[in-house]
Amino acid sequence: MPSIPFLSYEDDVIRSTPVEKLIGPSAGEMLVEDVEIDRSPMSPELRRRLRFKKMPNLVQTQVRLLPESVDAALIRPEIGSLVHPYLSHMVSTLFLISPAISDAFLSGSPPWVLCVGVGGGPLLMSLRCHLGLRVLGVEADDVVLSTARRHFGLVESEFLKIVIGDGIEFIKNYAMEISESKLFHAIMVDLDEADPMSGVGAPPLEFLEKSVLLGARRALHPDGILVVNTISSIKDIYARMIEILRSFFSELYELEVENGENCVVVATSSPIGSITKEMKHGHIFEKLKQLSCDRFIDSMRKI
Structure with missing residues (x-):
């Protein structure tokens, strides 16, 4: 049987914060997490990701997160975010x-x-x-x-x-x-x-x-x-x-x-x-x- 390498996502994650763990009837266990990506030392990019336990190193979905305002701590997903590689x-x-x-x-x-x-x-x-x-x-x-x-x-x-x-x-x-x-x-x-x-x-x-x-x-x-x-x-x-x-x-x-x-x-x-x-x-x-x-x-x- 051939050796199947794990698919990997970017390794420039500064930190990861779990948002919610869920279990779906088809997907099984899954995790929503917010991660900071080291895009530049001064302004890391914040993204939200969805991963499935059955394929832990494969990011199923990721979107860029945007602040609601310059001063607000609230964040929201970017509409139609196409940061996922393909x-x-x-x-x-x-x-x-x-x-x-x-x-x-x-x-x-x-x-x-x-x-x-x-x-x-x-x-x-x-x-x-x-x-x-x-x-x-x-x-x-x-x-x-x-x-x-x-x-x-x-x-x-x-x-x-x-x-x-x-x-x-x-x-x-x-x-x-x-x-x-x-x-x-x-x-x-x-x-x-x-x-x-x-x-x-x-x-x-x-x-x-x-x-x-x-x-x-x-x-x-x-x-x-x-x-x-x-x-x-x-x-x-x-x-x-x-x-x-x-x-x-x-x-x-x-x-x-x-x-x-x-x-x-x-x-x-x-x-x-x-x-x-x-x-x-x-x-x-x-x-x-x-x-x-x-x-x-x-x-x-x-x-």
Whole structure:
């Protein structure tokens, strides 16, 4: 059996303060903690993190904490905080379908994005609050969802909805029950393998089953994309995943994350075609630029 290294988070933590310990039906024991990150000697950065006991060295969610006022001791989570290493990379992939997203806005019907795996919810809040997209999240553990609401700034609304359930089953069954007008412009999958010793990491192997990928393809808009956060310590597993995705989708793109652990894979419903100069001056590009996600666009490569 291969040796599986623990995934590690930044080791420049000055101090850690437990906020709450909880137990969820799917996630098991979990810890919410506030940590100070040594970003500079004069002004350490304060973040809130969620970790699961079954994967103690992997940070499930982290958001930046901001003071309520200059003098106040109170702090609040930054809305749509994208400090987690790979989230900005996932958001940046929307540039590939920026013309389709812009067309949807112009038609008066902002596009929907499906987020499978909510965690603390910073990805969902960023898509909704900063990009103006409509978001549907699927979270397996109601305790994780409650924690996201209380500690990480997740706020549901008419255009940000969350359902409790198995995300993989949701993808498999969704397209059988909806009309073409309710297709997703993007499906973003951020799910970990339940067994941390399997070497798979993310996504779970059952996500790659034919029925699931067919469901994802059917649930996507004709110009939509499937965006998957991947972690694997075994190269053959990653290569097999790419081979399977290639058989269901039109094109594949890859975006490696600087931490050396995550890699974001994008599968498209239709050929993207060439990236034009106009796309880098469009509405979506400007929104991505405001989030500092534009710096990852040129790193996306077709595979």
